[in-house]
Amino acid sequence: MEPKIRVLIADDHQLVRKGFVSILEQIPQVEIVADAANGREVLDAFRRGIRADVVMLDYEMPIMNGLETLEQLKKDYFGIKVIMLTMLNERSIIQQAIEKGADGFLFKNTSIEELSAAIFKVHKGEKYFAGEVALALAKPAASIQNQALLELLSERELEILKLVAQGFSSTEIGQQLFISPRTVDTHRNNLIQKLEVKGIAGLVQLAIKNKLV
Amino acid sequence: MEPKIRVLIADDHQLVRKGFVSILEQIPQVEIVADAANGREVLDAFRRGIRADVVMLDYEMPIMNGLETLEQLKKDYFGIKVIMLTMLNERSIIQQAIEKGADGFLFKNTSIEELSAAIFKVHKGEKYFAGEVALALAKPAASIQNQALLELLSERELEILKLVAQGFSSTEIGQQLFISPRTVDTHRNNLIQKLEVKGIAGLVQLAIKNKLV
DNA sequence: GAACAATCTAGTAATTCTACCCGTTTAAAC
DNA sequence: GTTTAAACGGGTAGAATTACTAGATTGTTC
Structure with missing residues (x-):
């Protein structure tokens, strides 16, 4: 037994x-x-x-x-x-x-x-x-808004959102995309407005939660 | 049947x-x-x-x-x-x-x-x-470094890291904690150095990944 | 093709952040 | 008891940010 x-x-x-x-x-x-x-x-x-x-x-x-x-x-x-x-x-x-x-x-x-x-x-x-x-x-795993996000943002904006979330500065992003850092600023600011978040920190948070980075 | x-x-x-x-x-x-x-x-x-x-x-x-x-x-x-x-x-x-x-x-x-x-x-x-x-x-859930993180940072630094990750500016954080915005800057900068990340974006990323926010 | 909206682009000024600097306090190490 | 190290608080200069405005481009609608 x-x-x-x-x-x-x-x-x-x-x-x-x-x-x-x-x-x-x-x-x-x-x-x-x-x-x-x-x-x-x-x-x-x-x-x-x-x-x-x-x-x-x-x-x-x-x-x-x-x-x-x-x-x-x-x-x-x-x-x-x-x-x-x-x-x-x-x-x-x-x-x-x-x-x-x-x-x-x-x-x-x-x-x-x-x-x-x-x-x-x-x-x-x-x-x-x-x-x-x-x-x-x-x-x-929430963040289902991903779809809505892609519709709301233009390609360029999404591109810049990803780069911002990776920690690049306007200057660095400008160099990568061959545009003026001011332009990058503008896109970044539009993003902050569109997504209704507070500054870079808000963008990074949102990007991570939506698995863009 | x-x-x-x-x-x-x-x-x-x-x-x-x-x-x-x-x-x-x-x-x-x-x-x-x-x-x-x-x-x-x-x-x-x-x-x-x-x-x-x-x-x-x-x-x-x-x-x-x-x-x-x-x-x-x-x-x-x-x-x-x-x-x-x-x-x-x-x-x-x-x-x-x-x-x-x-x-x-x-x-x-x-x-x-x-x-x-x-x-x-x-x-x-x-x-x-x-x-x-x-x-x-x-x-x-990778972020096992959470423990290491808590050991590496002082209480004040952790506090500021959380606030930074929530999108507050130095001025706002200074007001909340009753210290000069310069001091907040210093702590934030020390964090960036200690954690070896790039700027605010890096801090936010790290904070989120370690579930501080 | 004119009118329109959306997007991308860029500049200026004010603010904020970042990289340095230093002094004080506190606790642990010698 | 002095030395060291760490945390905390603050300053200044230069770089990056944010908040504005605005021209150029693209695509759509009528």
């Missing part, structure tokens, strides 16, 4: 924690070795010699949050797998967790099927991310 | 296509209604009256690629579910697919378990993305 997967769960809300425990208990291949109310307790448990294959960490916790705990665990205990839990579907949270080496990411409204699937996958060394994770990560 | 899930598979490589078909045939709840070599064939099949609940589209196809096909299908056939397939784990591809409404995303080295899980989930109206998708999306 296969050894059970040892799981440790950390969440500051006792209700949530117990809920997860009772769900996990329904999975026969899983053994709960401990539960903790914050990151510090997780690390303390490990220092006392408790070992888990998969650690489930809530993101929002007092004293020591999930992200710090994740970092510490990954540093000190080679091979440990960590699944992050959160209620908030925020890009930055997810991104940071993934960067710090999280093996999985679930939301608290997950199902027992998804939970067990995640644990098994992660334990095998694979990654598991809830579908919503990909959605949240893909969203902020 | 539940009606079977009708699946249509499109991939320009016959080998891959047949491979998927033979895998799908092992899933009893699934019925393959057609297979196609490109997007046009998919649309033609639909025009001939063939209906599928879930369409699996390869991203790279001649004549009409997966993305265009996805867009067309979602526009013309309400409620249809689409899973995108690809070999390439590239951010832009995934992002575009999600923006255009893809319900799932898999890589061609997927397993029968993952494939059937994806089909069932998507058919229920949920999303399914392979774990690697989230990884690919999180990666190009």
Whole structure:
């Protein structure tokens, strides 16, 4: 018989924690070795010699949050797998967790099927991310106004906008395009007016957000 | 007995296509209604009256690629579910697919378990993305130098960098922070030197890329 | 082809930015 | 306790910017 997967769960809300425990208990291949109310307790448990294959960490916790705990665990205990839990579907949270080496990411409204699937996958060394994770990560690509932008501006203006955003001065742009720096100024000023932004800084911002550079 | 899930598979490589078909045939709840070599064939099949609940589209196809096909299908056939397939784990591809409404995303080295899980989930109206998708999306957030940036700059400099990136002039910033515009200039100039960029434009670029604004 | 709008071009003046300069303060290093 | 380094505050001269105005060119409409 296969050894059970040892799981440790950390969440500051006792209700949530117990809920997860009772769900996990329904999975026969899983053994709960401990539960903790914050990151510090997780690390303390490990220092006392408790070992888990998969650690489930809530993101929002007092004293020591999930992200710090994740970092510490990954540093000190080679091979440990960590699944992050959160209620908030925020890009930055997810991104940071993934960067710090999280093996999985679930939301608290997950199902027992998804939970067990995640644990098994992660334990095998694979990654598991809830579908919503990909959605949240893909969203902020906004800047759809790109199309409107191309219609609003003339070719010359677009050309100059790109060069301005790359940090060239009027003089430099004038040399590149074989026109007077004054002319470049005029185009730049027209751009600032048309796009209703504040100075060069505004142009650069807009250019970057619309991926012109 | 539940009606079977009708699946249509499109991939320009016959080998891959047949491979998927033979895998799908092992899933009893699934019925393959057609297979196609490109997007046009998919649309033609639909025009001939063939209906599928879930369409699996390869991203790279001649004549009409997966993305265009996805867009067309979602526009013309309400409620249809689409899973995108690809070999390439590239951010832009995934992002575009999600923006255009893809319900799932898999890589061609997927397993029968993952494939059937994806089909069932998507058919229920949920999303399914392979774990690697989230990884690919999180990666190009490059700006890891953010940390280095915070260490390199003083608080005051960071403060001024943010304001500069928001389009304020030295005079305006001076007024906000109750210091001389000359002093703002000095800080701005130090920033330009420290960060080795060209003028305001360079500062704005860097600030945006590091998400300071 | 005259009238019209949009675009590209350019000049002038006022303002702002940039590249130097220096003194003070603060904290760490010797 | 002196030395160093870093952050902060300010000045001046020259370059680049912004805000104006306006002529030349192009394409469109009637």
